[in-house]
Amino acid sequence: MAKLTGRTALVTGASRGIGRATAIRLAQEGALIAVHYGHDETSARETVDAIEKDGGRAFTVRAELDVPGDVDVLFQSLEQGLAEHVGATTLDILVNNAGISEKGEPGTFSGEQFDRLFAVNARAPFLVLQRALPNLADNGRVINISSALTRLAKPDEVLYAMTKGAVEQLTLHYAKHLAPRGITVNTVAPGITDNGSAVFSMPAVVEQMARYSAFNGVARAEDVAHVVAFAASDEARWVTGAFLDASGGSLLG
Numbered sequence: 001m002a003k004l005t006g007r008t009a010l011v012t013g014a015s016r017g018i019g020r021a022t023a024i025r026l027a028q029e030g031a032l033i034a035v036h037y038g039h040d041e042t043s044a045r046e047t048v049d050a051i052e053k054d055g056g057r058a059f060t061v062r063a064e065l066d067v068p069g070d071v072d073v074l075f076q077s078l079e080q081g082l083a084e085h086v087g088a089t090t091l092d093i094l095v096n097n098a099g100i101s102e103k104g105e106p107g108t109f110s111g112e113q114f115d116r117l118f119a120v121n122a123r124a125p126f127l128v129l130q131r132a133l134p135n136l137a138d139n140g141r142v143i144n145i146s147s148a149l150t151r152l153a154k155p156d157e158v159l160y161a162m163t164k165g166a167v168e169q170l171t172l173h174y175a176k177h178l179a180p181r182g183i184t185v186n187t188v189a190p191g192i193t194d195n196g197s198a199v200f201s202m203p204a205v206v207e208q209m210a211r212y213s214a215f216n217g218v219a220r221a222e223d224v225a226h227v228v229a230f231a232a233s234d235e236a237r238w239v240t241g242a243f244l245d246a247s248g249g250s251l252l253g
């Protein structure tokens, strides 16, 4: 028996990479998935197609997450999709995954870069979780995707790491707030993970990146998706406010 049968899940940024792998993984466990994307409808459809080919159920939800009214647009489509598929707007699992990164010379980041990264990586998860509160079922699950970068210093990614530090605060405080309802809130922190972008087809670059991991490799998106699926499961009911390191030992030094 699939573990998430009868549950509903919203995975933000599920048109590719870790979000797509997570959507597919949760669907394999029986959940109905809202596949959120910002711009790339074709790729989001491919996620839905992959889920349906596997016998699962999913629908797409479009919302650009750094524009005014973004979260309202997201929840309008989400609630419509849920109502059409299951006749209710209850959400059992929220995965705040959508994110962007940017590197730069320390000392040169602009206010615009700061605002853009914080809008997508911190403001959106905060407002999405806040807006999801009336929809979230008791004993539901919230999983916020951070990064191992919050635990080691990499000055060219200081801005990105700051946004993820904010995400981890979201986990901590909402874990306490939602515990009386049995809702767990956890952080999953990937290390370098193949998200299908061109750089992962360059062996010399991959070799460099692999050195961060104690396993001397880069993760597949599925490796992270398994950890998210655990956090989403009933078995993880006694885990909340946690930082789940899915970095392949990148923090071991």
Ligand code: NAP
Pocket: 012, 013, 014, 015, 016, 017, 018, 019, 036, 037, 038, 039, 040, 041, 063, 064, 065, 066, 097, 098, 099, 100, 101, 120, 145, 146, 147, 148, 189, 190, 191, 192, 193, 194, 195
């Ligand atoms: P990715 O392949 O770059 O995909 C990003 C996803 O987020 C896409 O579905 C994209 O949808 C969506 N998105 C981006 N900006 C958006 C916006 N403004 N509005 C709406 N949707 C937006 O990402 P990934 O590498 O799998 O990373 C997923 C998460 O893991 C992120 O939070 C990232 O910070 C974190 N992470 C990744 C790694 C890694 O090495 N890959 C390491 C540590 C942490 P559209 O293209 O349709 O807009």
